[in-house]
């Protein structure tokens with residue numbers, strides 16, 4: 001007799017939508033996965049990537065047991081070993097490193113492969129053990145930190161509008177965001193608004209599939225968004241349409257800020273942004289007279305030298321228009337900050353204060369004897385990678401590769417698949433996938449908590465993140481009881497925060513219902529009770545920002561790409577691909593087939609100037625490295641800008657490198673964020689060059 005049941009879970013990937021999903025299990029095997037029709041945000045649909053998630057769990061290249069490297073670093077040659085052997089070797093190596101260099105020589109390098117509170121980055125998986133060992137602290141600043149800091153300076157938090165309330169907006173600005181690729185579930189709210197007459201504008205140097213669907217597309221010059229924000233506010237003020245009541249009651253520093261804004265009339269903004277003055281003026285007028293205006297600004301805006309300043313400037317807009325008063329008004333960046341869940345990572349267990357290593361500075365930190373500037377002299381001797389694929393996803397790929405090749409570096413990688421990073425591991429530990437472990441999730445694009453109940457047992461000898469760290473703690477002979485808390489105990493601890501947003505939300509209820517909306521009003525006005533800034537107001541002028549050297553007032557920080565460089569005259573942006581999620585799925589045959597070989601979009605004028613024909617393979621290069629891509633001659637990019645998408649696995653790409661070979665390891669203005677969309681390159685036909693050489 002066959003048995004069939006359905007199990008509720010959640011998509012663990014780094015995507016704002018955190019979908020609710022349903023796994024069908026027949027005779028103990030997961031045979032079906034679909035979006036939960038009962039979840040208001042998911043409404044039954046997953047996405048082109050995660051539709052293949054079950055197929056991935058059974059993929060032939062899945063890592064199913066611990067392995068020890070037998071070939072040279074980078075060769076990807078391993079032998080199978082037992083968990084006991086792996087743990088014994090890890091314990092010996094870690095003890096030796098701690099004795100010789102101190103715990104800080106260990107870098108727990110956690111990525112965004114899972115956003116779970118138990119198995120992923122949200123809850124600080126493994127942090128208690130790292131504290132016991134006195135390991136360096138890891139700053140997971142690779143994704144959204146620069147913009148988050150920018151928003152914090154104005155609103156006191158990166159969290160803002162609930163994207164669902166975009167349904168109520170009358171004007172929607174999709175600013176540096178490509179939701180039809182990077183989180184499509186928000187689109188139904190945009191459509192709902194449109195059905196009620198809303199006007200939708202996409203602000204993006206690339207005419208994306210989202211821009212195609214908008215009423216208007218403003219192809220802004222990359223990294224100049226702060227100037228556009230000031231220009232729009234300038235028009236609002238010249239119309240006398242600023243919300244004086246809101247300004248007086250809820251903001252700080254308007255008089256000073258207003259003088260700054262006066263320096264950005266539309267004609268100057270047109271020069272900086274490369275947009276027609278008339279378009280800036282027209283959008284300024286719409287903004288002046290349309291309430292509520294909802295701004296969906298996500299990560300594209302802030303992957304620049306001035307990325308923090310750009311988000312800070314955008315955050316000022318609803319302060320001037322008073323849009324925070326209305327459902328459907330405000331800025332929606334991330335909702336993470338609305339979830340009050342906190343795990344006690346037991347900072348009291350730290351034997352001594354430790355340094356923090358930023359995720360964005362891996363290449364530099366792996367260069368001995370000079371680790372990240374100003375952060376101490378201890379070299380990194382153990383790199384412990386989990387839920388990350390730095391060789392594909394972090395900046396300055398060639399330098400990262402050299403660092404990972406260091407013979408004296410002990411590298412442990414917890415993984416599901418044989419990534420480029422795995423090829424450099426000394427020990428590989430097999431990791432479970434989402435239907436095989438328990439987790440608790442929140443969205444960063446909505447207000448729901450979700451529970452992921454395990455549907456099937458772990459594949460092969462795979463272990464979850466929490467279980468792996470329990471095993472390592474035991475192998476290291478650590479007796480601290482909190483290192484051994486079970487997943488359910490950890491979930492209970494996470495939820496046991498006394499906060500009104502968690503009222504009525506218990507673990508039992510979550511496990512039964514699969515998802516629960518935070519206990520906040522619907523529609524949700526995030527700052528109805530004031531702003532969580534030092535003054536309790538929206539701060540145009542910020543003494544905190546001033547103390548941090550970020551300027552008392554918002555400002556425009558020009559992009560790196562604004563500096564003329566004749567050798568590398570093109571600005572490269574490297575946004576989200578439709579078929580992969582960062583480098584996750586980069587090995588899936590069907591998604592690779594759909595994504596085709598890496599491509600680079602080149603404007604017809606730039607292509608003509610270089611004799612680049614459509615379909616030709618080209619070298620995209622600068623002084624840091626190069627990658628190969630097929631040229632797509634297209635007016636989807638503005639002249640001077642080229643676009644290529646992240647996520648291809650280097651070893652599966654022609655030439656063995658991806659876009660990050662030309663991304664510089666350089667800090668954005670805030671939070672040491674990365675600058676993925678702010679690099680200069682040149683392009684030549686790879687084939688022509690081969691001929692020359694021959």
Ligand SMILES: Nc1nc2c(c(=O)[nH]1)N[C@H]1C(S)=C(S)[C@@H](COP(=O)(O)OP(=O)(O)OC[C@H]3O[C@@H](n4cnc5c(=O)[nH]c(N)nc54)[C@H](O)[C@@H]3O)O[C@H]1N2
Nearest residue numbers: 176177178182203222223298299300575576580581582677
């Ligand atoms: N399919 C898919 N979905 C994903 C991901 C993925 O890899 N694939 N990644 C996930 C993750 S980790 C994240 S953080 C998000 C990222 O997704 P998004 O938040 O959408 O961010 P990006 O894709 O980096 O950039 C969005 C848009 O900003 C544009 N842009 C670049 N520079 C500028 C600029 O200076 N100004 C303006 N106005 N626009 C600019 C880019 O051309 C791009 O179209 O998506 C998540 N969802």
Ligand SMILES: Nc1nc2c(c(=O)[nH]1)N[C@H]1C(S)=C(S)[C@@H](COP(=O)(O)OP(=O)(O)OC[C@H]3O[C@@H](n4cnc5c(=O)[nH]c(N)nc54)[C@H](O)[C@@H]3O)O[C@H]1N2
Nearest residue numbers: 111112113114143387388389393414431574582583584676
């Ligand atoms: N050029 C360029 N580069 C970028 C970006 C860009 O816009 N342009 N975007 C950046 C952004 S937004 C981000 S967030 C980063 C992401 O960079 P990373 O955090 O390195 O994410 P991924 O490349 O997706 O690699 C995640 C890995 O985790 C594994 N994994 C998934 N779940 C689990 C799990 O539960 N346990 C374990 N042990 N492993 C798991 C997956 O198999 C995958 O190999 O990339 C950044 N890189």
Ligand code: SF4
Nearest residue numbers: 011015018019047050
């Ligand atoms: S990647 Fe995003 S859209 Fe796709 S299933 Fe996961 S949460 Fe949903």
Ligand SMILES: [Mo]
Nearest residue numbers: 014112143144
């Ligand atoms: Mo991200």
